[in-house]
Amino acid sequence: MTIPEKLTALRKIMERESLDAYIISGTDPHNSEYLPEAWQQRKWISGFTGSYGTVVVTLKEAGLWTDTRYFIQAEKELAGSGINMHKLRVPDAVDYPEWLASVLPAEARVGIDGFCMPVNDIKSLESYFTAKKIRVIDKTDLLGEIWLDRPGLPEAPLFLLKTEFTGKPAREKINSVREYLQEKQADYALFSCLDEIAWLYNIRGRDVSYNPVVISYAVVGREKSWLFVKNRKVSAEISKELAANGIEIRDYHHLFLFLDELKKTDAVFCLDTDTLNYAVYNKVKSVCRLIESKSPVVLWKSIKNTTESEGFRKACIQDGIAMTRFFYWLEDSLKKQELTETEVAEKLTAFRQECPDYISDSFHTISAYGMNAALPHYSAVPGQDAVLKTKGLYLVDSGAQYWYGTTDITRTIPLGELTDLEKEDYTLVLKGMINLARCIFPKGTAGANIDIVARQPLWDNLRNYGHGTGHGIGHFLCVHEGPQDIRQTWRNQPILSGMVTSDEPGMYREGSHGIRHENMILCHPIAVNEFGEWLGFETLTLCYFDTSALSIELLSAEEKKWLNAYHNTVYEKLSPHLQPEIADWLKIKTQKI
Numbered sequence: 204m205t206i207p208e209k210l211t212a213l214r215k216i217m218e219r220e221s222l223d224a225y226i227i228s229g230t231d232p233h234n235s236e237y238l239p240e241a242w243q244q245r246k247w248i249s250g251f252t253g254s255y256g257t258v259v260v261t262l263k264e265a266g267l268w269t270d271t272r273y274f275i276q277a278e279k280e281l282a283g284s285g286i287n288m289h290k291l292r293v294p295d296a297v298d299y300p301e302w303l304a305s306v307l308p309a310e311a312r313v314g315i316d317g318f319c320m321p322v323n324d325i326k327s328l329e330s331y332f333t334a335k336k337i338r339v340i341d342k343t344d345l346l347g348e349i350w351l352d353r354p355g356l357p358e359a360p361l362f363l364l365k366t367e368f369t370g371k372p373a374r375e376k377i378n379s380v381r382e383y384l385q386e387k388q389a390d391y392a393l394f395s396c397l398d399e400i401a402w403l404y405n406i407r408g409r410d411v412s413y414n415p416v417v418i419s420y421a422v423v424g425r426e427k428s429w430l431f432v433k434n435r436k437v438s439a440e441i442s443k444e445l446a447a448n449g450i451e452i453r454d455y456h457h458l459f460l461f462l463d464e465l466k467k468t469d470a471v472f473c474l475d476t477d478t479l480n481y482a483v484y485n486k487v488k489s490v491c492r493l494i495e496s497k498s499p500v501v502l503w504k505s506i507k508n509t510t511e512s513e514g515f516r517k518a519c520i521q522d523g524i525a526m527t528r529f530f531y532w533l534e535d536s537l538k539k540q541e542l543t544e545t546e547v548a549e550k551l552t553a554f555r556q557e558c559p560d561y562i563s564d565s566f567h568t569i570s571a572y573g574m575n576a577a578l579p580h581y582s583a584v585p586g587q588d589a590v591l592k593t594k595g596l597y598l599v600d601s602g603a604q605y606w607y608g609t610t611d612i613t614r615t616i617p618l619g620e621l622t623d624l625e626k627e628d629y630t631l632v633l634k635g636m637i638n639l640a641r642c643i644f645p646k647g648t649a650g651a652n653i654d655i656v657a658r659q660p661l662w663d664n665l666r667n668y669g670h671g672t673g674h675g676i677g678h679f680l681c682v683h684e685g686p687q688d689i690r691q692t693w694r695n696q697p698i699l700s701g702m703v704t705s706d707e708p709g710m711y712r713e714g715s716h717g718i719r720h721e722n723m724i725l726c727h728p729i730a731v732n733e734f735g736e737w738l739g740f741e742t743l744t745l746c747y748f749d750t751s752a753l754s755i756e757l758l759s760a761e762e763k764k765w766l767n768a769y770h771n772t773v774y775e776k777l778s779p780h781l782q783p784e785i786a787d788w789l790k791i792k793t794q795k796i
Contacts, residue, residue: 204349206250206284210265212349213248217262220342223311224303226328227258227346232318233397234478236683237414237566240354242319244346247353251280253580258286259299261306268299271669272579275713292669292692300331309335317341317482322474325481341481359409361417361436363444364679366405368607370510373405373448376503380423383499384473391465392473393487394421394498395480398680402504404430404450407679413566414681415604420458420483427451431458459486466490475501501686504677506701511678512725514607515703515743519723521561522603522610523745523777525554530616530747531785537618542591544570544583548599555603565602565609565682572597576615576717579670579709594619596629596716596752602682611682611705612744613721617752627664628710629718630754634660635708636720637762639672639689639740643729646736647697650689650704657689657708666710673704676723700738702726720748745773747792755796767795 204212217225229245231238236254245251249258249267253276256269265286269277277288290296297305303313313332315325329339347353366372380392380403394400397416401407408417420431428450430437437445437452445452453461470491474484475498487493507515529551536542548570555561571581572589576598583589591597597618602611615629635657642656650673655662657672671690674683686696689704698704707721722744729737747770758766770793778786 206248206286209248209349210260210285213260213345214262216345216348217260217314220314220340220345221312222314222340222342223307224259224261225314225342225345226299226316226320227260228316228320228324229256229258230319232480232483233395233418234321234480235397235411235414235416236681237411239357239411239418241356244316244319244344244350247350248346249281249286250284251277251286252582253277257299259303261303264306266299266302275578276580276582300328304331304335304337307335307337309337311335311337312340313337314340314342314345315481316344317485318343318480320481321478322476322481322484326476341485343482356418356433357410358433358435360438361406361408361432361441363441364405364407364606368510368514368679369405370508373403373445373450376403376405377423377428377449379503380499381425384423384425387473387494387496389471389473389494390468391422391424391470391491392498393479393483394423394475394500395483396475396478396498396501398677398684399498399500399504400430401680402678403500404428404445404448406430406445408436409563413564413604415562415679416681419455422461429453429461431455431461458483462486462490502696504680505675505684505686506699507678507703507725508701511608512701512703514605514678515609515723515725518603518605518608518610519743519745520776520780521558521605522555522612523773524780525551525558525603526612526614526746527777527781527789528785529554530614531788537591537593543585544572544575544588544591545585547591548583548601551599551601558605560605560607562604562606562679565604565611569598569600569613571599571717572618573716574714576719577711577713577715579668579711579717579719591618594621596621596625596718598717598719600719600721604679606679609676609679609682610744611676611721611723612746613707613719614746614748615718615720615752616749621752623754625716625718626752626754627757628666628712628716629752630757631660631664631666632708632710632718633720633748633753633766634758634762635672636706636722637765639706639708640722640724640742641739641761641765643737643739644698645734646699646738648738649694649697650687651691651693653698654689654691657706661708661710668709668711670709672708673706673724676703676705678703698726698738700726700728703743706740706742742769745776747773747789749792750796753796758796763796770795 231242600613673689709719724740
């Protein structure tokens with residue numbers, strides 16, 4: 204079916220169900236950013252392949268709401284589909300709830316899939332609808348009737364992550380939840396976010412590409428704990444090990460049956476309505492009493508213990524080895540042959556795969572040459588991708604999952620002659636990245652308070668970028684995690700010691716070039732004095748920046764000092780693991796400026 208045919212078929216179902224609009228959220232029952240194919244509903248109905256956005260279909264119109272990362276991409280992918288793009292995170296942006304409230308008649312009916320929208324999103328939606336008495340109707344999954352070749356849920360077996368990598372057994376983490384329950388005077392806590400469950404129970408899986416999570420729910424009670432997962436995914440040996448940590452296995456589809464068993468117990472559940480889906484929330488509400496409270500696991504897993512922090516350092520060494528070998532190969536190969544964006548991305552993965560501790564890439568590699576790099580989340584397609592030439596800039600944003608950590612790194616390198624503007628943009632972005640890496644701040648400072656540090660060199664020259672500057676990174680988990688971030692949008696979460704965050708300012712000129720420099724940074728204590736506690740960052744990522752692309756006169760003495768020290772560290776830590784000719788090449792790349 205074409206996109207217009209899918210929309211026509213959906214509207215027929217909407218008319219049958221007396222719906223004036225239908226919302227397709229683009230997430231799953233676990234509020235995930237990256238989804239298994241079975242829940243790629245937004246992609247199926249619209250053709251949009253980005254990781255963020257909401258599709259709304261009315262009887263006459265259809266729209267996709269997405270942010271600045273995807274404006275250019277969405278415009279291309281939606282062409283001819285009958286779906287219009289609505290821009291978010293720009294001045295005067297109108298999000299879909301407000302838009303629906305303005306275009307729908309009084310007492311209209313808006314359909315949702317309650318399993319694929321968080322409770323608080325529904326509450327927010329209803330607040331826009333009150334004045335016109337518009338009703339939200341949970342019709343579950345209407346697309347199921349027309350998506351006839353829909354894939355099933357994945358069945359890959361889960362595996363356990365040993366304490367030597369986690370630094371803490373599952374039993375201790377579960378006990379922390381029980382202390383939380385006691386504090387809240389509750390009997391059970393229900394968890395639905397896949398990375399929270401994976402961290403809490405020290406389990407990992409292969410259900411979602413790039414994210415080592417397991418499709419599941421978890422319930423922790425004062426005396427027992429449960430994992431709701433497809434039974435065939437758990438071997439007898441792992442089931443025994445989980446049982447030793449007090450975790451009982453129940454089938455993924457039996458959560459509602461389990462809740463029914465508690466109907467007469469007057470149990471009290473703690474739920475995080477920011478992430479729990481609307482359908483499960485309503486089920487719990489029908490059988491138990493509720494306490495709505497943010498999940499404590501979100502913060503706990505963001506603060507890495509010493510074992511996890513050391514794992515990140517080890518992962519960054521392995522990643523640095525692969526990245527160095529890749530760039531050496533790329534520079535040499537471009538002298539001899541033509542290479543496409545997808546070919547070089549595949550080669551980078553191949554270099555990472557040579558590490559015995561490599562599990563998978565941590566996201567789809569962004570391999571972008573020239574004007575394609577102006578799309579922050581560009582995705583090269585074989586046969587339609589660009590050929591790299593010995594001029595201009597090449598951007599590669601990539602990462603990997605290792606047993607002991609997750610990596611995320613972006614480098615932009617010159618492939619030959621650059622214009623003065625390309626060099627200037629390259630240098631200003633690097634200045635911003637260095638400024639954030641050097642930032643020292645008082646304890647209690649939120650990411651929004653220090654975002655300006657990375658943007659200032661660009662703002663001083665009337666330039667900017669539309670995405671965030673930094674996101675949290677999971678420990679052998681999702682490459683994007685909260686609760687912290689570094690961006691202009693306010694989030695009431697301080698950057699705390701132990702948090703691992705990306706440092707990735709950028710600059711994009713449509714039709715010309717794009718630049719992003721990204722390292723991973725670990726927050727750690729700096730000092731305590733009469734003015735309070737002070738925190739700063741340790742740079743974890745180990746990979747050179749190509750200084751031949753710099754307008755060196757734009758760098759301050761302190762920025763040069765930081766870059767020279769960083770390059771010295773890169774060479775010292777990576778060169779012992781490299782072939783002599785590559786180590787010699789890296790020595791040249793990291794020489795002082």
